Amino acid sequence: MSTATAVRALAARAPALLHETQFRRYWTGQTVSLFGDEVTYLAVPLAAVLVLHTGPTGMGWLRFAGLLPALLFSLHGGVWADRRGRRRQAMIAADLGRAALMASVPLAYALGVLTFAQLCVVVFAVGTLAVAFDVCNATLFVSLVDRESYVTGSSLVSGSRAFSFMAGPSAGGLLVQLLAAPLALLVDAASYVVSAWQLARIAPEEPPAVPRGRGRLTEGLRFVGRSALLRPMLACVATINLFNFAFSTLVVLYAVDGLGLNTGTLGLVIGAGALGGLLGSVISGRIVRAIGIGPALTLGAVAFPAPLVLVPMAGGPKPLVLTAFFAAEFAAGLGVMLLDITADTLKAAVIPNALRSRVSGAFRMVNYGVRPLGALGGGLLGSAIGLRPALWAVTVAAALGALWLLPSPIPRLRHLPKPEESLQPEQPEQPARPV
Template sequence: MRPLVSRVPILLRERAFRRYWTAQSVSLIGDQISLIAIPLVAVLALGAGAAEMGLLKTAELLPALLLSLPAGAWIDRRARRRRIMIAADLLRALLIVSLPLAYAVDALTLAQLYAVAFMVGGCAVLFEICNATLFVSLVPKIRFVAGNSLLNGSRAMAFVSGPGAGGLLVQLLAAPVALLADALTFLYSAALLARIAPTEPPPAPSAKGYVTEGLRWALRHPTMRAMFAASGTVQFFNLMFHTLFVLYATTELGMSAGMLGTVLGSGAIGGLIGAAVAGRVVHRIGIGPTILLGYAAFTVPLLLVPLAAGATPLVIALLFLAEFLSSVGVMLVDISSGSLLAALIPDALRSRVAGASRTLNYGFRPLGAMAGGALGTALGLRPTLWIATAGAALCLLWLLPSSVPRIRTLPETTTSHEPAPGPDPAPGPDPAPSAHLPERTGEAT
């Protein structure tokens, strides 16, 4: 029994982190079900085209652009961020349930779908900004990579099981009814978060320029600035891609909901592999080079998607390979960059910088979704996907001339509000225990 226990990651032996990790894991599976079910509701139940799909994705992501900065400032003045996360989970469950209820009485409309997508997106902003503080309240710095690897391992598992489950539920039931599974995951997440009580950082005092302080700090920090620029580039072009992908796969490639879910789920096994090796890659080449490698692996393979044509087995093989390699890359990016950002940001600014991050990076998502819908209508689906996949790879041009490729270890957290000139690009592997070293693991960006 003792050898078996010793193989369990140290963080999972701690009850509070275990409940937090389980809550995240269950919710992530539900999110993946919604990721395929909501677009299929629009396409199959309401007959949405490229323009409507662009509006739907925009409604879902617009809160990140409009609300992240003020939400970060508001949350930094709150003492109990965990309670905000619980309230956000409960509200999301109610909003999601409203869709199958409206469908049951033949009252579901695109307007309701847009409204629910916008409000769920607003709840996600509150949840994720609070989550940045809750993570560092539960995980010591020496285990940031291990904690991020565990969370992203769950995310990878959700990528594997969620689309397949979502596609199967949509095929067996109606697409709106499949959303009930997502609502249940939010309720379970809220119940688990209610059973932990971490010591959270004290609220920050308000002062002149309080709302924009996190944004100004991030833009003055050279490493943060380069990482935000790279992430923003990926967010914009990747949302062009995802806005049209379901429509492209079902109409031009002729894939059924079940087949699409299976391909995506199978390809996402790469995410499990990425989460499993991320710690070792960080240990071997350093945190910065891992970020660079991850962005390359994340973006370049997606070029295979607009390339897909011909016989069905060939199309399935190309989509699987694109999803597999990209999933490996996104895990490397999320685990390494998430750990680096957690180490760089001071506690007093954590929620405001998280809000600024969502404004700068996630704010590009609705713009990408609108561009995808407009270009998809004007140029066609396949040409727009070529633009989206090629454009995403341009993110590497922000990182290569920056200090990121030279960073080997996690820097000391900045204690003042003044940005450090950048992390010390000291050579050698990170001495902190990693999730995947012998001692023992999160969108898609």
């Protein structure tokens, strides 16, 4: 078979969405940008450690600076996006702003003026622009994808994310070794430029801007509170995120100091999680078709955190420990993709276009806002009761997050509902009793 024939055969088997020019350009930009983000995820802390000789406290502040914008700006960002309209243009501006910020680090390094304060400012500003990009992205996605293709579209984007988890850190490590940690950030800067270029080449019909009015800031939160589907789903994923970030704070220290794993082996274990995520992005659509969107989401809410219990359970001979670690990371990677894809699909289906950015901002504020709290709480818990008992506590607590779903309609939801079908009627105000 010739190369051209093989390429044509492969293209014929690609999902139908990738044959649509606008979505293909959008997905290409997302894929490149996600890969660049994973390079940065490794290169920024390495720049802090290797170039600026930052200690544990400084690393904690650096991570906190990157996570804080989601808590501070998501709610207001959603209101701004819905009020402004022209979300694609805002996403292009956010991409170009992030590219300039990332490029400032290698430039300062080359000039010999790079400081820890600059790194903190850069990750905070990049995180702020990421909020603006993401709250707009929720609306742009449904402007490009038909309702019947939400699962496929979410699977393709999540598959790109899983691939970036697997390939990005390895590429980042190689770039840091060949160049220097700050110079590796040029890859992420370039990826944002590619994303902006691809967004500039599409022109979907977006929902109109929402006029100014009272109560706009809390409308997203009120919609989530009234939704019989979004409210328990947010409680579930926020609980899992809270304790999963506590887990991620402790697990590297436990693996290296407690179990004696070397960094190379630990990298392979993390790669197993990315491989599981890639598989999860491929099979999630089949699972949804087989058992329904609600049962698949519920399954993902269990299949993501529950396997991580194997980590504190691991003990005995090193092969047994490694097997437990690999199994935990692989199964959790598969589970998180199933949870992410079904949750994103359900949000796309039930959030009305007029509220999409505000609801996405409210959802993001809670779901991402718990992450720095989890990271901080995990460190404090590990110091108080020890690494292994703390890992037992946070992994079991994360697995219990699925209990939020059980009283809701989600476990019995076979098909995608419409926005009005998820809402509970607002309770009328009770008249004051006569005195």
